[in-house]
């Protein structure tokens with residue numbers, strides 16, 4: 573299969589803002605993509621344009637009609653991007669807020685008594701919502717333990733936790749701490765067998781930038797992303813809900829349309845950036861397929877991203893040219909193990925007896941941005957069972973280059989020699 577090569581990476585980088593220079597702190601290599609991906613230039617232009625338009629949607633004038641049509645187009649582009657032929661998209665304050673809203677509404681629309689099933693691999697956004705609402709509804713919260721060594725959750729581990737009174741199931745598509753992906757369809761198949769009417773809600777926030785969302789194949793009821801982690805910008809989240817969840821009782825304005833999940837006036841420009849993301853994925857996909865169909869192009873882009881990111885994380889782990897990889901350094905431990913087929917563009921590691929903050933601070937001084945994950949309410953679910961206080965998270969995207977990995981590895985070598 574053809575791959576993203578040196579000259580295509582250069583073209584890709586031209587399409588993004590602040591690729592090698594931060595407007596606040598100057599030149600840097602950006603390996604903090606799990607904290608927020610780079611923004612497309614087109615998304616910036618779109619945001620700027622719409623931010624200055626005072627008109628509101630739903631008025632009878634040309635400007636207002638255009639705003640409505642822009643949102644309509646963005647929703648139809650989201651359908652292609654997510655491969656969602658049914659259901660509905662809507663916007664919320666953030667990924668976290670949307671996960672809370674979906675879980676809350678799914679629970680309150682369900683019959684009394686029963687359980688919510690989630691996994692210890694999840695981000696606290698979905699876990700907190702599920703625990704809070706299982707308490708409110710007097711449900712039992714059931715936790716599916718993740719595989720601590722591999723940093724994943726196996727589908728079959730959900731099996732014995734699901735019963736016919738399971739009302740809601742939560743799944744994380746990829747962990748922002750271990751970096752490992754989850755097989756959504758395998759889990760939903762297990763859930764549907766025992767609890768066909770349970771609502772299945774997926775947190776796709778970490779996975780979204782790493783190649784391929786295919787809602788049609790998942791058999792789920794909710795999927796949430798944070799657009800700033802998928803080449804758009806901060807300030808909003810996007811959710812998809814199945815027809816069944818959309819049409820179930822939910823928070824809405826009295827006497828308003830019964831299937832509407834939007835709460836208040838939407839930011840047209842924010843919606844419009846999702847068309848930019850879709851167009852970008854199609855542009856990239858055309859490098860790998862001659863198909864005219866947008867969805868085929870998006871799938872081709874997704875496959876190319878996965879392939880490229882695998883090569884990049886392998887370079888981080890095993891070295892490149894004559895540079896040692898992380899696995900060659902003494903005392904380095906990798907979350908999930910080095911050889912892990914579930915990895916999605918992220919490597920978390922520690923050097924035994926060395927505070928991760930020191931490594932992150934050193935790398936930062938070398939112009940390489942990574943992040944310390946601490947054993948706190950965000951990452952304790954992953955780090956505490958390992959007995960780790962912290963780790964260094966190196967998170968890449970398909971616009972990062974091999975030269976950036978080389979700079980990272982030589983800086984790590986210098987750190988180890990100190």
Ligand SMILES: Cc1ncc(COP(=O)(O)O)c(C=O)c1O
Pocket residue numbers: 606607666667668669695697744746747748775776777778798
């Ligand atoms: C898997 C996952 N879920 C939820 C969140 C929370 O997202 P946000 O802060 O955009 O609401 C994050 C953020 O890192 C995440 O990675």
